[in-house]
Amino acid sequence: MPPLLEFHAPLILASQSPRRKALLEQVEWPFTVQASPAEEHLPPNATPAEAVRAVAHQKATPVATEHPEALTLAADTIVVFEGEIQGKPASPNAARALLQRMQDRSHHVLTGMALHHPTTNQRVATVTRTTVFMAPLSNTEIDAYVRSKLPMDKAGSYGIQDAIASLFVHRLHGDYYNVMGLPLRTLYATLRTRFADLVSLPK
Numbered sequence: 001m002p003p004l005l006e007f008h009a010p011l012i013l014a015s016q017s018p019r020r021k022a023l024l025e026q027v028e029w030p031f032t033v034q035a036s037p038a039e040e041h042l043p044p045n046a047t048p049a050e051a052v053r054a055v056a057h058q059k060a061t062p063v064a065t066e067h068p069e070a071l072t073l074a075a076d077t078i079v080v081f082e083g084e085i086q087g088k089p090a091s092p093n094a095a096r097a098l099l100q101r102m103q104d105r106s107h108h109v110l111t112g113m114a115l116h117h118p119t120t121n122q123r124v125a126t127v128t129r130t131t132v133f134m135a136p137l138s139n140t141e142i143d144a145y146v147r148s149k150l151p152m153d154k155a156g157s158y159g160i161q162d163a164i165a166s167l168f169v170h171r172l173h174g175d176y177y178n179v180m181g182l183p184l185r186t187l188y189a190t191l192r193t194r195f196a197d198l199v200s201l202p203k
């Protein structure tokens with residue numbers, strides 16, 4: 001069966017994230033991957049939504065410039081807990097301390113996506129938010145997860161898809177894929193509404 005969108009320009013995923021690649025493979029659209037060389041700069045005093053939007057554009061820009069023929073997609077994911085932005089942990093101890101605070105509480109996961117059009121210079125950014133409710137966790141459970149080293153490359157020190165951490169979440173409100181780093185429904189809807197010249201439904 002063909003995928004639900006046909007593309008009339010090459011699609012590039014500007015990301016080194018294996019999760020984003022796997023999610024885009026899931027919908028079976030043709031794409032290539034090129035990691036972005038961009039350094040991430042959080043604009044000072046930015047709200048969380050402004051921050052993920054800005055960083056997603058920062059990641060997309062150099063790849064879009066190098067490939068003017070392609071539709072370029074980049075994304076940035078953060079966790080917002082008690083009003084503070086949580087990126088990737090600086091150390092295993094930082095991951096443990098954050099998970100101890102986040103257990104039995106809710107937090108928000110925000111993913112900003114940037115899409116750069118090949119010919120019109122149109123640049124669109126979206127922000128998608130999911131609220132995640134973590135179950136009460138013991139230190140033994142948190143330690144087992146930190147020992148797996150899986151928290152270390154993840155915003156908010158956990159991956160909802162990881163063997164251990166998938167047992168930590170008892171409820172969520174919003175798109176599960178957004179928590180993994182790429183909100184597929186928002187991407188599809190944005191492509192169809194804002195990039196209608198580059199995609200179409202199969203006949």
Ligand SMILES: Cc1cn([C@H]2C[C@H](O)[C@@H](COP(=O)(O)OP(=O)(O)OP(=O)(O)O)O2)c(=O)[nH]c1=O
Binds near residue numbers: 079
């Ligand atoms: C909260 C959470 C985050 N994450 C991941 C998604 C992102 O890959 C990562 C946040 O880091 P990002 O800076 O968004 O992305 P990245 O550095 O991995 O990749 P790139 O910038 O090249 O696109 O955390 C999960 O995999 N599962 C989760 O449940």
